[in-house]
Each structure stands twice: as structure tokens, then as C-alpha cells.
Amino acid sequence: MAYFSFCGHPMNVKRCVSFLIVCLITFALALVPTSFFGVDSQTLEPIFTLTQQRVIAIFVFTALMWILEVIPTWTTSVVAIVSILLTTSNKGLAFLITKENVGSLTHYKDIMAAFADPVIMLFLGGFVLAFAATKVGLDVQLAKVMLKPFGKNPKTVLLGVLLVIGVFSMFMSNTATAAMMLTFLTPVLATLPKDGGGRISLALAIPIAANIGGMGTPIGTPPNAIALGALNEAGFEINFLDWMLRMVPFVLVMLLIAWVLLMKLYPFKAKTIELKIETGDVRATPFQKYVVWVTFAFTIILWVFESVFKVNSNIVAMIPFAVFSATGILKARDLDKINWSVLWMVAGGFALGTALNQTGLAANLIKHIPFTDWNAIVVMLVGGLICYFLSNFISNSASANLVVPILIVVGTAMKGIPSFEALGGVPAMIIGVAIAASVAMCLPVSTPPNALAHSTGMITTRQMTTVGIIMGVIGLTLGYLMLIFIGF
Secondary structure, eight states, rough: OOOEEEEEEEEEEEHHHHHHHHHHHHHHHHHSOOOGGOOOOTTOBBBOOHHHHHHHHHHHHHHHHHTTSSSOOHHHHHHHHHHHHHHHBBTTHHHHHHTOOOOOHHHHHHHHHGOOOOHHHHHHHHHHHHHHHTTTTTHHHHHHHGGGGGOOOOOHHHHHHHHHHHHHHHHHHHHHHHHHHHHHHHHHHHHHHTSSSHHHHHHHHHHHHHHHHHGGGSSSSHHHHHHHHHHTTTTTOHHHHHHHHHHHHHHHHHHHHHHHHHHHHSSSOOOOHHHHHOOOOOOOOOHHHHHHHHHHHHHHHHHHHHHHHHHOOHHHHHHHHHHHTTTSSSSSGGGSSOOOHHHHHHHHHHHHHHHHHHHHHHHHHHSOOOOOGHHHHHHHHHHHHHHHHTTTTOOHHHHHHHHHHHHHHHHHHHTTHHHHHTTTHHHHHHHHHHHHHHOOSSSSOOOHHHHHTTTTTSSSSHHHHHHHHHHHHHHHHHHHHHHHHHHO
């Protein structure tokens, strides 16, 4: 089959056809008369304005592109932002924004600010911190020290691997953490009996712990940042410590459940396991190592004790950037290694949320869709289940970006309803989506850590799916129970 490249993404005939179909659907939604979407029964006027109609079309385009992955997810976000700027902003194309019934326009500065949203900066700071730790070998040193107490007993080593990966994934990319631990464990896996379950347990422990661990902090995984950004925009202030106080215990419980499950399904035959973690050739000066250690500790302390030091966690995230740049640890060429694509994709979700609000589409949906008549528990759970289903097949960031803006609208409509507030209200609904995105790990394509573990050839898709479904059901159940009974 013939391939060619589009935006650095391999394109074949199927992708081209999908791209054309998505574009046709988008243009159809954008160009049909506004009355197509319905009219007010009393005034007989269209229920949506032109700008609202365009936002609907852009949202559908974004959703289909993310689900079908016709072009890279970050590219879709950038195209969505530019489309919003051109067709709905106060500095957009004149012949589009001066029409009759154009409706409320978005402010172009607010849309462009999505690229530098405070939560984007928080995530960027986390990337820089993790990159510097890897550059000076801090991650390997910590892994070596943290795994040592677990000895050589296979059961305790498995627990140690789960806990260490879980902790690392709270502050580092779960993909980078999984790749690092695979480097340590691949030689160990090769020595285990092929007819035993030990190698399966250890191989599965890597993606499970990486996916679950990311829930522990706001910077652990993009869905956390998406949820936090949406809640902050809606007036719910949740700081770093608030998040950790609830989510870290949840992560630890989930890791213990994973430990018991893996030992039950795939028990070890080997009596002992010896982990040999080599520090490797790290070309960093003692001064650079000292700077990274101190900055790492200082940043986490400020994040955790935000209520004491009164410094916003988004501002704290810029400290590592400044320190590492000034000391030469972070150089211009190192910026290429930061995962900008994730940041731009998350920015697309923020821009869609801004457009929903500023064009009045969110308020219009609240007015015309009887959310308040729906059962509160059904609304809350359906949102999480949709995100869980999508996240098993597409990027968890993309699925959260699609679901969160809609649920913020729904949550706003239901705010104040006793039955809804008793279930945790808007924070429970939105953070439930972040949990659903993270516990979706049924398939090798579900998350990068899953793909990395599957590539070892030591686990089958069926084994991954079995454990993934069980952990997903448990995670969703415990997650929503925590949000309902403990709250945020």
C-alpha cells in the first residue's frame, strides 16, 4: 500500500479518505443554516448563533481527528485553535465575523493564551524537572536506592517494582519511567523460567504501575492537567497538596491490588531474583548533580506545602526552568527533547473550553438540554465510562480533552442540585474523568507503557487485556467511591 507523509505522519489511502470525510462533515456542520440545529419554539429563531455553530463544527472535527488519528493529535489541536481564531475571534476573518446573527465573539488573546495556560506551565516544569533528573542520573540513583530494601524474594521485588515505578510516574513521564525500568528489568526477565508466571508479572507490572502512578500528582499525566485546568477555570481551586492527599493513597491502594492480582494470576517459579541496576555513563559534574538534587527537592517541597509558602504551584514549576537554564544544565538543544506535542494537544482542549464559554455555546447547551432532569449518578458515571472506553483506543489526553469541556458544561448546569452535590459535585465529575483515562489499559495501543511492555514479547495481548480490564473496573469503582465519600 502506498504511503506518503503529511505533517510528519504516514498517510495511506484509508487515512486520506478518512481525512476527506472528516473535512466534509466539518464543512457541512459549519455551512448549513443555523436553523438546522433547531429553532426556539416561541421566537422561531435559531437556537445557535453562527459562532456557536462554528464551534460545534470545530469540536466535531477535533473529536473525529483525535479518534481516527488521521493526523498527529497535537496537529489537530493546533488546527482547532487556528480555526477558532479565524472564524470566531474578534480579530478573525472580517467577512465571517461581521455577518448577521454572528453572536458573541471570542477574544483572540484568550484563545492564544491556551498555549501558555498556567497548567501548561505546570506540566512544562514537570517535564524539565524529569529531564534534568535523567540527564544527571538522579532517576537511576533513586531507583537503585528505592529498590534495594525489597531484597531478592520475587514477591517483594514485584511489590518494589510496582511502588518505585508508581512513585516515579508521579513526577516523570510514565513513558520515560516505563522505558527506564524496562532497561533494568529486561535482563532479569530473560533469566526467569519460561514456564512460570514471574516474567509475565514483572513485565505487566511496568505499564500498570506507570499508568496508575501518574494519577498521584497534577503533573503525573496530561488528563490530570486537563481536569485541573478546567476546574480552575470554573472557579474550583485545587492545589498540589489537595490533589496528593487524596490521590496518593488511592494510587498506593491500586498498586497493592495490582500486586495481589499479579501474584494470583501469574505466580513466580523462581525462588530468588537479583536486580542489578548500573548507574551508567553519566557525564555530569558534581556541581550539576548537586543543583538538580537541591532544585528537585526544593520544587517538590514548594508544591506540597503551597498553603504554607503561598506560592502558586504553576509559578513554582518555572523555578527548575530558570535554575537549570542559568546553570547550563538545560541547554538550547535540550529543549527539543521536551514533549511539546503533549503540551500543544492539551492546549487545544483549553482553547475549545474557552470557545464554548465565550461564544455562549456552553450557556446555550445548559438552557436547551435538560441536564437538571437527569439522574446525577448516571450523568457522572456515563462521562467517566465514555472517557474510559475512548482511552483504551486513543490517547488518554485526547479522550480527556474531548470529554472534560462537555462535562464542565453539564456540571455547571447541575451545580447546586442536592443529589449532585452529595456525589461530590463538579470536582468529582471532572476528576473522575482523569481517573477513567488513567485506568484504561486494556490493549497494547492503550498507552505507550503498554506498547513498550508488549514489545518485549513476554506478554500476550490476552494477558494484558485480562489484567487491564480487572484493574480498570476496580480503579473506576474505587475512584468514584473515593470522590463521592471523600471529595475534593
